[in-house]
Amino acid sequence: MTNKHIKVISFISAFLVLVIAIFAFILSFSAIRQLAIDATVPVNIAFMVPLIVDGLMAVLSVSILRAYLMNEDTRLNWFFVCVFTAVSIGFNYAHSDKSIPGIAIAILTPIALVIAFESFMKQIRQSVQYKTTIQGIEHLKIELKALINEKTKSENRVERIEAHAENRKQLLNAEIDKLKGQIKKLKAEKTTVKMKPEIVAMRVIIQNNSSVSKSEIGRMIGVAPSTVGNYAEKIGASKNGAGWKMK
Numbered sequence: 300m301t302n303k304h305i306k307v308i309s310f311i312s313a314f315l316v317l318v319i320a321i322f323a324f325i326l327s328f329s330a331i332r333q334l335a336i337d338a339t340v341p342v343n344i345a346f347m348v349p350l351i352v353d354g355l356m357a358v359l360s361v362s363i364l365r366a367y368l369m370n371e372d373t374r375l376n377w378f379f380v381c382v383f384t385a386v387s388i389g390f391n392y393a394h395s396d397k398s399i400p401g402i403a404i405a406i407l408t409p410i411a412l413v414i415a416f417e418s419f420m421k422q423i424r425q426s427v428q429y430k431t432t433i434q435g436i437e438h439l440k441i442e443l444k445a446l447i448n449e450k451t452k453s454e455n456r457v458e459r460i461e462a463h464a465e466n467r468k469q470l471l472n473a474e475i476d477k478l479k480g481q482i483k484k485l486k487a488e489k490t491t492v493k494m495k496p497e498i499v500a501m502r503v504i505i506q507n508n509s510s511v512s513k514s515e516i517g518r519m520i521g522v523a524p525s526t527v528g529n530y531a532e533k534i535g536a537s538k539n540g541a542g543w544k545m546k
Contacts, residue, residue, distance in 0.1 A: 309422065309426065312422060313419060313422045313423070316415050316418045316419045316422065317415075317419050319411065319415040320411075320412060320415035320416045320419060323408050323409070323411040323412035323415055324353055324357075324412050326404075326408045327349060327352075327353050327387055327391055327408045327409050327412055328346075328349040328350075328353060329349075330349075330390065330391045330394040330395075330405070330408070331348055331349035331352055331353070331387065331390045331391065331394070332345050332346055332348065332349050333345075333394060334348075334390050334393055334394040335348035335349070337394075352383055352386055352387050352390065353383075353387055353409070353412060355379075355383050356380055356383050356384060356387070356409075356412065356413055356416065357416055359376050359379050359380045359383070360380065360413075360416045360417055360420045361420065362376050363376045363377065363380070363417075363420065364420045364423060364424055367424055368424065368427060380413065384409055384410070384413050387409035387412070388405070388406055388409050388410070391404075391405035391406070391408055391409055392405040392406065495530075497520040497521070497522055497530065498530045498533060498534060500519070500520045501516055501520055501527065501530050501531070501534065501536075502534050502536070502545075504516055504519060504520075505534075505536055505543040505545065506545070509541075509542035509543040509544070510542040510543075511543070513527040513528065513538070
């Protein structure tokens with residue numbers, strides 16, 4: 300069942316209940332007015348008596364609706380509704396012909412008025428509650444949509460920050476590698492500067508001719524072959540069957 304169908308049914312129900320309440324009010328109004336006239340109340344103001352009795356029940360019902368919607372205590376209003384309903388029943392009974400049908404009508408008319416009007420107020424209360432609930436749901440939907448959008452924006456910001464951080468990391472790693480190379484080069488240059496000229500000359504000879512022997516190196520730089528071995532350890536060179544290798 301769609302909301303449109305529910306609204307149509309609610310409207311029809313509320314309309315019929317209101318019609319019954321009006322009919323019951325008219326019947327009770329007529330009986331109490333006539334009773335007031337019989338009790339010597341002037342004809343021109345006799346209508347005030349049923350308005351006070353039955354009208355006050357309607358006013359109290361509206362007050363109960365307001366108190367319910369405001370989360371206020373409704374017990375006092377309900378007490379007065381019961382009191383004036385009893386008064387209305389008593390007046391209608393006094394106006395009846397005291398036959399069983401007459402008494403039944405006298406009793407049922409004010410009761411029907413209270414039940415119909417309270418049912419009408421209940422439908423209004425439920426409609427207000429339903430509308431409030433729907434508005435609350437719509438408000439929650441709007442808040443949820445805003446939260447989802449905010450979450451999406453946050454996730455996008457996080458992704459951008461992570462991508463930027465990754466790029467920075469790669470750049471820093473490249474800079475670190477570059478600095479390591481420069482440090483290594485500087486260390487090598489520093490080591491070379493501290494070396495004796497003979498050791499430097501030996502390194503140049505090995506780099507240009509990896510198969511040269513220790514004796515040949517010794518003759519070239521003017522040292523003994525054993526000294527050539529000591530120099531080789533300092534520059535990180537070793538000789539095997541394939542020739543000299545630098546670490």
